[in-house]
Amino acid sequence: MARTRRRFGTLLAALVVGAALFPAAPAQAAGGGNNDFSCRPSAAHPEPVVLLHGTFATYYEDINFLQADLAARGYCTFSLTYGAYPGFPLVGGLKPVAQSSLEIKDYIERVRAKTGAAKVDIVGHSEGGLQSLYVTKMHGISDHIKRVVAIAPPTHGTDAAGLVKLADKLLPGGRSTLDTIAKALGIPVLSDEFPGGPAVTALTTGPIAQPGVAYTIITSRFDEIVTPPETSFVREPGVENRYVQDSCPLDPVGHIGEAYDLNVWHLVRNALDPGNATPIKVCAFGSPG
Numbered sequence: 407m408a409r410t411r412r413r414f415g416t417l418l419a420a421l422v423v424g425a426a427l428f429p430a431a432p433a434q435a436a437g438g439g440n441n442d443f444s445c446r447p448s449a450a451h452p453e454p455v456v457l458l459h460g461t462f463a464t465y466y467e468d469i470n471f472l473q474a475d476l477a478a479r480g481y482c483t484f485s486l487t488y489g490a491y492p493g494f495p496l497v498g499g500l501k502p503v504a505q506s507s508l509e510i511k512d513y514i515e516r517v518r519a520k521t522g523a524a525k526v527d528i529v530g531h532s533e534g535g536l537q538s539l540y541v542t543k544m545h546g547i548s549d550h551i552k553r554v555v556a557i558a559p560p561t562h563g564t565d566a567a568g569l570v571k572l573a574d575k576l577l578p579g580g581r582s583t584l585d586t587i588a589k590a591l592g593i594p595v596l597s598d599e600f601p602g603g604p605a606v607t608a609l610t611t612g613p614i615a616q617p618g619v620a621y622t623i624i625t626s627r628f629d630e631i632v633t634p635p636e637t638s639f640v641r642e643p644g645v646e647n648r649y650v651q652d653s654c655p656l657d658p659v660g661h662i663g664e665a666y667d668l669n670v671w672h673l674v675r676n677a678l679d680p681g682n683a684t685p686i687k688v689c690a691f692g693s694p695g
Contacts, residue, residue: 438480440473441465443520445482453527453552454482454517455678458510458534460665461499461595464490468665469531475671476529481678482521486513488537489595499533503540503598503605510537511545518550525552527678531665532632533595535559535623539640540609548616555677558625558664562610562637563601614640621645622677624670628694631661648673650692653685659692667692 439445447454455476459468465485477483487498489506499506517526528551530538535556542551579586588596598605615621625638627649632638639647650657650669659667668690676683 438477439482440477441484442482443484443517445521447482447521447523448480451479451481451679452523453525454484454521454523455527455529456510456514456517457483457485458528458530458537459485459487459499460530460532460534461593461599462497463532464496464498469529469534471666472529472531472671472674476675476678479675482523484513484517486510488513489533491592500593500595502594503533503537504544504608506595507537507541507544510541511547514541514547514550525550527551527553527555529555529557529674529678530559531557532559532661533599535638536561536599536605536609539614539621540605542616542619543609543614548619551616551619553620553622553678555622555624555674556638557670557674558629558632558635558661559623559638560599560606560632561614561623561640563603563606564599564632564637565601566631566633613642615642615644619644620677620680622673623647624650624664624673624677626650626657626659626661626664626692628658629661629664630695646677654689657689657692658694660694662695663693 457469457473459465464487469485473483473485487495488509489501490498491500514526528538536559538554538556539559539561542548542554585597588594597603621640621644623639623645625632625635627635629635650659650667653673654669657669664670669686669692672686
């Protein structure tokens with residue numbers, strides 16, 4: 407319940423500030439669609455956008471408002487709930503990254519087939535950001551991906567504000583016990599997101615960035631879940647790494663808030679359409695939680 411209230415408060419703050427500071431997204435005659443497989447990409451936005459939610463989230467909660475914003479601007483947008491258990495679709499992003507990534511790969515191929523697009527763009531938040539990097543590298547579909555925009559991904563593993571290191575010291579058996587607990591609770595994905603986890607190890611063994619794919623990593627200096635925040639970044643050629651505060655120094659936005667932050671949305675749009683990128687003229691204030 408507390409988590410729901412926090413998300414609602416974050417959303418409410420974003421909507422209030424957005425209504426005051428930002429004009430409505432322009433209506434589009436061509437393109438534009440939210441999980442609409444009849445949508446056909448426009449000349450202005452030729453690649454469909456697949457959006458990926460984070461851990462403990464779903465396609466209709468976490469990145470759904472960003473998705474709606476992009477759809478209103480003429481993008482064909484698609485999302486799915488991945489990594490959920492059968493019979494309990496209300497929470498996704500729980501299964502191991504490698505297992506969930508197969509669902510995402512199949513979904514990307516479905517989007518391509520239905521829309522007739524040669525390539526798609528991927529935008530992911532948190533685990534979705536990690537998945538955007540992972541599926542592009544690990545499943546041989548990099549030639550089907552034009553852009554990856556990852557928001558606060560635990561690329562190199564998060565120590566969760568030092569909690570992972572603390573558990574290593576306090577729990578009998580250390581890290582192995584922590585992994586066992588995560589699996590027993592039905593959230594093995596957490597082990598993937600810790601430093602040295604299977605997915606992080608696979609992703610960071612050799613180059614992450616794939617030839618022909620444009621990458622943008624966006625995170626907040628005040629991210630309190632993916633810590634240290636710079637572990638999100640991919641320090642490789644062809645990758646643009648950006649802190650939200652590089653554009654808006656006073657934005658206190660935290661991890662969950664990054665999915666709803668209007669400054670982040672602006673940076674995402676710039677990354678998806680770099681030829682028409684614009685500076686942020688008036689900065690909003692995201693939720694620090």
